[in-house]
Amino acid sequence: MNRPVILINGGPAFDKTFECDSWGINKTYVQAIGAAGGAPVLCADDYSAEDYAQVCDGLILTGSFSYCPRPELRDRLSQIGQSIRVEYDRKLFNAFFAAKKPILGICLGHQIINVFLGGTLYSNFKMCDGIEHMLSAHKIKTEEGSVIRQIFGDDFYANSRHNNAVETLAPGLKVTAWSPDGVIEALEHETLPIWGFQFHPERMRGDLPDPPMGPDSTELFRWFVQQCR
Amino acid sequence: MKRKPVIIIAAEDVNDSFGNVFIMNKEYADCVRLAGGIPLGAGDYRAISSYAEFADALIIPGGPVMHPARYGGIVTNFMELAGFSATRDDFDFAIFDAFCRAGKPILGIGRGAQVINVALGGTLVRDIPQRLTSENDITEHSNREFAVVDGTPGDFSHHWGTHKITLAPDSGLAKIMGRESIVNSFHRQAVDKLGAGLTAAAFSEDGVIEAIEHDSLPIIGVQWHPEHACEDFRRGVHEQDITIFESFVKMVQEGCNE
Numbered sequence: 301m302n303r304p305v306i307l308i309n310g311g312p313a314f315d316k317t318f319e320c321d322s323w324g325i326n327k328t329y330v331q332a333i334g335a336a337g338g339a340p341v342l343c344a345d346d347y348s349a350e351d352y353a354q355v356c357d358g359l360i361l362t363g364s365f366s367y368c369p370r371p372e373l374r375d376r377l378s379q380i381g382q383s384i385r386v387e388y389d390r391k392l393f394n395a396f397f398a399a400k401k402p403i404l405g406i407c408l409g410h411q412i413i414n415v416f417l418g419g420t421l422y423s424n425f426k427m428c429d430g431i432e433h434m435l436s437a438h439k440i441k442t443e444e445g446s447v448i449r450q451i452f453g454d455d456f457y458a459n460s461r462h463n464n465a466v467e468t469l470a471p472g473l474k475v476t477a478w479s480p481d482g483v484i485e486a487l488e489h490e491t492l493p494i495w496g497f498q499f500h501p502e503r504m505r506g507d508l509p510d511p512p513m514g515p516d517s518t519e520l521f522r523w524f525v526q527q528c529r
Numbered sequence: 530m531k532r533k534p535v536i537i538i539a540a541e542d543v544n545d546s547f548g549n550v551f552i553m554n555k556e557y558a559d560c561v562r563l564a565g566g567i568p569l570g571a572g573d574y575r576a577i578s579s580y581a582e583f584a585d586a587l588i589i590p591g592g593p594v595m596h597p598a599r600y601g602g603i604v605t606n607f608m609e610l611a612g613f614s615a616t617r618d619d620f621d622f623a624i625f626d627a628f629c630r631a632g633k634p635i636l637g638i639g640r641g642a643q644v645i646n647v648a649l650g651g652t653l654v655r656d657i658p659q660r661l662t663s664e665n666d667i668t669e670h671s672n673r674e675f676a677v678v679d680g681t682p683g684d685f686s687h688h689w690g691t692h693k694i695t696l697a698p699d700s701g702l703a704k705i706m707g708r709e710s711i712v713n714s715f716h717r718q719a720v721d722k723l724g725a726g727l728t729a730a731a732f733s734e735d736g737v738i739e740a741i742e743h744d745s746l747p748i749i750g751v752q753w754h755p756e757h758a759c760e761d762f763r764r765g766v767h768e769q770d771i772t773i774f775e776s777f778v779k780m781v782q783e784g785c786n787e
Binding site for chain 1: 532533535537538540541542549550551552553554555556557558559561562567568569570571572573574575576579580583757
């Protein structure tokens, strides 16, 4: 009983008739919060961000498609792809930020928190660096004193499904985990309850986590749910 | 500070070629917001009692047909099996039960109205055209798509379009909509035997039950889609109708003391 109410945002989608504008939310996030003792609730419209920040205890900004398909198109961020989502993510982030309520960003959510706080993204870094992080798996090394060190230890095996990454860090954020090839894998805010994970902990749960040789991340969600109390 | 009423909308659980996702159709949420509520989706069975405690009311939205085993039916056409979602049926029935126990207002729309009826022990008409055909002694009409009025087949379809309804004079819905109205229609199934405590509040011209209300609890089900605007080539444009949502939110705010 007394489960913290945690809002989970979605991405642009259609309902089954392909007629109605909808939000689509991957079930894995919802189940991860439900299993960790929270009450997951879902964004239902485009205009209730302030109301949500008033009645909910925490926010998860989820992952989604890559913002930008090619490095040379990075300036068109606001014109293509998920402009609706960017706009609403910003409203949600600002509302929960102003209310000083916990915010957890995963993948795109992690990247966009950095953008909202003044950092930049590195689009399609594989084209310049030759580093492939889409549908691969790799070790992640954690920094001392971080929550991710506390839960997963010095290093752990994780999934990887992204083409963009955090480039310059926003003021107030610090890096708490790295991939062996130098990609920023986790962030924490120095003073506010804000965290970001580049990998997908919501897919790393139960007896068959993704990747199977990785740890069960349910503990990480239990920890976040506790932060929302 | 008194907060606005929080209205939980049961998420549309989709587990097909769309992938492993919950869908929140914004039309329902827009109506709730315009009516003065805070619309939020809900999708995890472990948190159902928390939803019923935290939120002020529940909307069960439209969707695909439920598995007929919920009301004692069997499946003989195996093609039907692909359309059922056991997880969605489970969630809708469980969240209905939680809000019903908590005595909090519940609005069922389309499939949601059918969930209410079956959860309270009622049954469904599995296929409206087939039922009408056999009851009206008409063997075939227009691919069994169209209903019958006064023995004339093909006057309107429940499956697509709009049609007239007549509301029960003492129903709550009649206070909002009057004795007659035009509604849109997108369904193949409908309420058959009424669930315990439910009364039919509206009928279409061919006798199909179009709305249900509970005698003592704040529970309403409508078979049409007030959240959805649509066009009918004979009856013109049917606008989104937020009056039902306004009455629902008002009912929530007044603590259901009608």
